[in-house]
Amino acid sequence: xxxxxxxxxxxxxxxxxxxxxxxxxxxxxxxxxxxxxxxxxxxxxxxxxxxxxxxxxxxxxxxxxxxxxxxxxxxxxxxxxxxxxxxxxxxxxxxxxxxxxxxxxxxxxxxxxxxxxxxxxxxxxxxxxxxxxxxxxxxxxxxxxxxxxxxxxxxxxxxxxxxxxxxxxxxxxxxxxxxxxxxxxxxxxxxxxxxxxxxxxxxxxxxxxxxxxxxxxxxxxxxxxxxxxxxxxxxxxxxxxxxxxxxxxxxxxxxxxxxxxxxxxxxxxxxxxxxxxxxxxxxxxxxxxxxxxxxxxxxxxxxxxxxxxxxxxxxxxxxxxxxxxxxxxxxxxxxxxxxxxxxxxxxxxxxxxxxxxxxxxxxxxxxxxxxxxxxxxxxxxxxxxxxxxxxxxxxxxxxxxxxxxxxxxxxxxxxx
Amino acid sequence: xxxxxxxxxxxxxxxxxxxxxxxxxxxxxxxxxxxxxxxxxxxxxxxxxxxxxxxxxxxxxxxxxxxxxxxxxxxxxxxxxxxxxxxxxxxxxxxxxxxxxxxxxxxxxxxxxxxxxxxxxxxxxxxxxxxxxxxxxxxxxxxxxxxxxxxxxxxxxxxxxxxxxxxxxxxxxxxxxxxxxxxxxxxxxxxxxxxxxxxxxxxxxxxxxxxxxxxxxxxxxxxxxxxxxxxxxxxxxxxxxxxxxxxxxxxxxxxxxxxxxxxxxxxxxxxx
Numbered sequence: 130x131x132x133x134x135x136x137x138x139x140x141x142x143x144x145x146x147x148x149x150x151x152x153x154x155x156x157x158x159x160x161x162x163x164x165x166x167x168x169x170x171x172x173x174x175x176x177x178x179x180x181x182x183x184x185x186x187x188x189x190x191x192x193x194x195x196x197x198x199x200x201x202x203x204x205x206x207x208x209x210x211x212x213x214x215x216x217x218x219x220x221x222x223x224x225x226x227x228x229x230x231x232x233x234x235x236x237x238x239x240x241x242x243x244x245x246x247x248x249x250x251x252x253x254x255x256x257x258x259x260x261x262x263x264x265x266x267x268x269x270x271x272x273x274x275x276x277x278x279x280x281x282x283x284x285x286x287x288x289x290x291x292x293x294x295x296x297x298x299x300x301x302x303x304x305x306x307x308x309x310x311x312x313x314x315x316x317x318x319x320x321x322x323x324x325x326x327x328x329x330x331x332x333x334x335x336x337x338x339x340x341x342x343x344x345x346x347x348x349x350x351x352x353x354x355x356x357x358x359x360x361x362x363x364x365x366x367x368x369x370x371x372x373x374x375x376x377x378x379x380x381x382x383x384x385x386x387x388x389x390x391x392x393x394x395x396x397x398x399x400x401x402x403x404x405x406x407x408x409x410x411x412x413x414x415x416x417x418x419x420x421x422x423x424x425x426x427x428x429x430x431x432x433x434x435x436x437x438x439x440x441x442x443x444x445x446x447x448x449x450x451x452x453x454x455x456x457x458x459x460x461x462x463x464x465x466x467x468x469x470x471x472x473x474x475x476x477x478x479x480x481x482x483x484x485x486x487x488x489x490x491x492x493x494x495x496x497x498x499x500x501x502x503x504x505x506x507x508x509x510x511x512x513x514x515x516x517x518x519x520x521x522x523x524x525x526x527x528x529x530x531x532x533x534x535x536x537x538x539x540x541x542x543x544x545x
Numbered sequence: 546x547x548x549x550x551x552x553x554x555x556x557x558x559x560x561x562x563x564x565x566x567x568x569x570x571x572x573x574x575x576x577x578x579x580x581x582x583x584x585x586x587x588x589x590x591x592x593x594x595x596x597x598x599x600x601x602x603x604x605x606x607x608x609x610x611x612x613x614x615x616x617x618x619x620x621x622x623x624x625x626x627x628x629x630x631x632x633x634x635x636x637x638x639x640x641x642x643x644x645x646x647x648x649x650x651x652x653x654x655x656x657x658x659x660x661x662x663x664x665x666x667x668x669x670x671x672x673x674x675x676x677x678x679x680x681x682x683x684x685x686x687x688x689x690x691x692x693x694x695x696x697x698x699x700x701x702x703x704x705x706x707x708x709x710x711x712x713x714x715x716x717x718x719x720x721x722x723x724x725x726x727x728x729x730x731x732x733x734x735x736x737x738x739x740x741x742x743x744x745x746x747x748x749x750x751x752x753x754x755x756x757x758x759x760x761x762x763x764x765x766x767x768x769x770x771x772x773x774x775x776x777x778x779x780x781x782x783x784x785x786x787x788x789x790x791x792x793x794x795x796x797x798x799x800x801x802x803x804x805x806x807x808x809x810x811x812x813x814x815x816x817x
Contacts, residue, residue, distance in 0.1 A: 213668055218672045220676065404582045
C-alpha cells in the first residue's frame with residue numbers, strides 16, 4: 130500500500146473509530162439517560178447570568194428529593210418543534226419545560242402538553258399571576274412573570290435636556306428631539322418584528338388608548354393606530370423597529386441605533402455583563418391617554434404529553450418546588466426576577482434594583498393575553514395592521530373594519 | 546515601470562484585497578471576543594481594541610461551555626465525514642459508469658432531495674430517530690448529518706469518477722487487479738481531490754449544522770447550538786468567543802485536506 134493509501138486508511142479508520150466509540154453510548158454529561166435513569170430533564174431559556182441561580186435551585190431539589198435534574202435551554206421558537214419530535218415518537222426526552230407565556234396556544238392546539246388540572250397552585254400565588262386556562266383546563270403552572278420595561282440612552286437624554294417619556298405625548302417630543310440630534314434618523318425602536326413582538330406592542334398601545342385588541346375596530350384602537358401611523362410617517366420610529374425583538378433590541382441599544390427601546394428585563398443582565406448598565410435609564414415606560422398597559426409575558430411551566438407514571442410525578446414535584454416560596458425567593462434574590470408569590474419578595478442585587486422596581490410598576494398595569502381559541506386570528510390581524518396601517522400608511526378605519534370582521538368570523542367559527 | 550511588473554503589482558494588490566475581505570469577519574470575531582463592553586458601545590466602535598480583556602473567554606471556559614460542545618462537534622463531524630464518504634464513494638463510482646441519460650436522472654433525483662425544505666424533513670426524520678431512541682446520542686446526530694450530506698457529495702463524486710478514463714480501469718484489469726483493488730488503488734487515488742472536496746464539504750456541513758442538532762439534542766450542545774444560545778440571550782463577546790473556537794478546527798481540517806486538492810491530479814494518467 131502506498132503512503133497516500135495508508136493515510137487514507139488511517140483517516141477513515143480514525144473517523145469510524147471516533148464514530149463507533151461514542152456513538153454506542155449516551156452523553157457523558159447527562160447524569161443518567163432520561164428514559165432509563167432517575168434524572169429529570171428540564172428546559173428553561175435563560176440568560177447567561179441567570180443560569181447559576183437556577184442550577185443552584187435544581188441542586189437543592191436533588192438534595193431534598195434524591196432526583197437529579199439536567200438543565201437544558203431550548204428557546205421559545207424551537208421548543209414546539211422539539212416537542213413535536215418527542216410526542217410524535219412517544220418518547221419524551223424533556224420532563225418539564227418553561228415556555229414563553231405568549232407562545233402557549235400552539236402547544237395546546239397540537240396536543241403537545243399534558244393537562245395539569247390535578248396539580249394545585251399554591252394559594253400564596255397571586256390570582257393575577259395564574260397562566261390562562263385553555264378550554265377550561267389547566268395546562269400550565271405559574272413560574273416567572275415578566276413584562277417589558279424601557280431602556281433609554283442616558284447620555285443622549287441628558288444632552289437633549291429631557292427626562293424619560295412618561296406619556297405618549299412626551300414620547301413624541303423625545304422622539305422628535307432625538308431624530309433632530311440623530312442625523313434625521315428615528316431613534317425610538319418599538320418591537321414590531323413579525324409575530325409575537327408586533328402583537329404584544331400593538332396590544333399595549335390599543336389598551337393604552339382605551340381599546341380592546343380582540344375587538345380591533347373600536348375608537349381606542351383607531352386612535353392608537355393613528356398615533357403610531359403618524360410616528361412612522363414622520364420618521365420618529367427607527368426603521369429597525371420592524372426587526373426589533375428581544376435579541377435585536379439589545380444590539381440596537383448597545384450600537385446606539387436605538388436611544389429608546391422597550392425590551393424584556395434580561396437586557397439588564399446583558400448590559401451589566403458588559404459594564405454598560407450605567408449608560409441607561411431603566412423604567413416602566415409610557416402610558417396612553419386611557420391607562421398604562423403592559424402585556425404580561427414571562428415563562429410558565431408545562432409537562433410534555435406522554436410522560437407517565439413516576440416520571441410525571443417527579444416532573445410535577447419539580448414544578449411544585451419551582452413554585453415554592455424557597456425557590457421563588459432565591460430567583461428573586463439572585464436573578465432579580467419578579468415573583469409569583471407575595472410571600473417571596475426579598476432583597477435583590479443593587480445593580481438590578483432599578484430594573485426590578487420598573488418591572489413591578491409595570492406589572493401593576495399588567496395584562497394577561499386572553500386564552501381565546503381564535504387568538505391566532507387576532508395575532509394575524511395585528512401583524513397585518515403593522516404592515517398595512519403603520520408601514521404602508523393605509524387609512525386605519527377601513528383596514529381595522531376588515532380585520533375586525535375576520536376576527537369576528539373566527540370567533541363565531543370557534544363558538545366563542 | 547514595465548507592463549509585467551505593473552501587472553504583478555496589480556495582481557498582488559488584488560490578492561491582498563480579496564484576502565482582506567475574506568479574513569475581515571474572522572478578525573472581527575476575534576476582536577469582539579476580547580473587547581471590553583464600552584469598546585463596542587456606540588454607533589461607530591473602533592476597529593481596534595486598545596485594552597483587550599480575556600474576561601469573556603474565562604467566563605465561557607469556567608462555565609464549561611466549550612470543551613463538551615467542541616468534543617461533541619469534533620466527533621460527530623469526523624464520524625459523519627468518514628461514514629458519508631465511505632457510503633457515497635462506491636455508489637457514486639457505480640453511477641458514474643452508467644449511460645449518460647441514466648446518470649443524469651440519478652443526479653437530478655439527488656438534487657431534488659436537497660430541494661425539500663430542511664425543517665419539514667428535519668422534524669419528520671427526528672421523530673423517527675426519537676422512536677429508535679437516538680435522541681441525545683452521538684449516533685443520532687451523526688446519522689442525521691450523513692443523510693443531509695449524502696446527496697450533494699454523491700453528486701460531486703459522480704462527476705469526479707465520470708472524468709476518470711475507463712482506460713485506467715482496463716489497464717489495471719489487464720495487470721490482474723480485481724474490481725475492488727482497482728477501485729481502491731487506481732480510481733480512488735485518481736479521484737483524491739474530489740474525495741477531499743467531498744470530505745471537506747461534509748465536515749464543514751456537520752461542524753456548522755444547527756437544525757438536526759437542535760432537534761436531536763437535549764443535554765449536551767454542539768458548538769453551533771452553543772453559539773446560538775449566546776446570540777439568543779448572551780453578550781456579543783461571549784458569542785464571539787464561542788464562534789472563534791468554531792473556527793480553529795476548521796483551519797486544521799482545511800490544512801489537512803488541502804494537500805489532496807491538486808489541480809494536476811489527472812495529468813499524465815493516460816498516454817497517447
